[in-house]
Amino acid sequence: MKISEYFPIWDQLTAEQQKWLKQSAVYRELPKGTVIHSGELDCLGMILVEHGRLRAYMISDEGREITIYRLLERDICLFSASCMLKNIQFEITVETETDAAVRIIPPAGFKRLMEESAPMANYVNQLMAGRFSEVVWLMEQIMWKSFDSRLAAFLLEECMLEETEVLKITHEKIADHLGTAREVVTRMLRYFQGEGMVRLSRGTVEILDEKKLGQLAK
């Protein structure tokens, strides 16, 4: 994938700016499970996802996790360059969920580019607004949606991402995504199984009734 494809404002950059972006982006292949970015102080740069899937999550003091969003092909990870964004004061961890290939743009140079180029600054603005909206959506889910509905939505999303109806995932892992305890997940999955929506076996969750789960997720 070309660098220009990540930036819809490419044509509004100067030839020099385009050249800098092309030359400074470093290609890297990352095996599944690589922690790319962790915490506030880490500042690797902007990550452009070429292929694979990344997961951004938060960790509580007690080590509990919750998935904030996923990054797929063509996505840009902003918060791995949080040092170039004034006022970002939260700690996000970004990890590869599958084998992945990314390009990394160094933060200092990118910051300079944003200071020079209003189109680029506005585009970063747009990216942040998108992430902001996702986080607000997630907060609404947590506050106002019941857990059965969140779990159903999660299972359906996973099926879509993994392109399968038999998810290889532990209850512990699901709990980490949804920011809850394993027991809570296990209890609800058993209820789903009782209702004929899923079939459970060691380390897998098989989706049996997508329609019913879909109604629950709404």
Next chain:
Amino acid sequence: MKISEYFPIWDQLTAEQQKWLKQSAVYRELPKGTVIHSGELDCLGMILVEHGRLRAYMISDEGREITIYRLLERDICLFSASCMLKNIQFEITVETETDAAVRIIPPAGFKRLMEESAPMANYVNQLMAGRFSEVVWLMEQIMWKSFDSRLAAFLLEECMLEETEVLKITHEKIADHLGTAREVVTRMLRYFQGEGMVRLSRGTVEILDEKKLGQLAK
């Protein structure tokens, strides 16, 4: 207050841009309880708070509220101009909590200014990052902090804002701020009263032991 004081990047604007900002900002006095902005479609413009206090909150389908953040003197409200920010897809309501005076900058013109001026685009970026951090902080509180601690922190913050130790506030109102049900607030306040931290009477909560509440809030 001068318009220039709201924008630390004032000196990086052109004389024309400065003139536009000064001329287009409309002064308005708003009584307590005025809804300034409501929902996604509303797009009044950027609000610069001259004095008073504004509250930004979300409302669930069932009418339950939660306070996202407060705007005080010298603050700028970004989301009342969400139409000029691509990708903002959530609905926030902004209301005056006290009598207030604001200046309003029309969104179309401000959008143009952001497109022209990289310093302004980066400053808006910074403002958004600050709000983003507040929302992430709030989400962490909701997910991982117990309710007693959130309630204690809320009472102490209210005392600071209102400059009093006797808060005139109903349990219903507190529930709206914290995104919970009235009964939950009443139960916890009674527990606080039992522990000698507050004294309750009709429509008021009096803080008796600030230190103890402070420890709980941590």
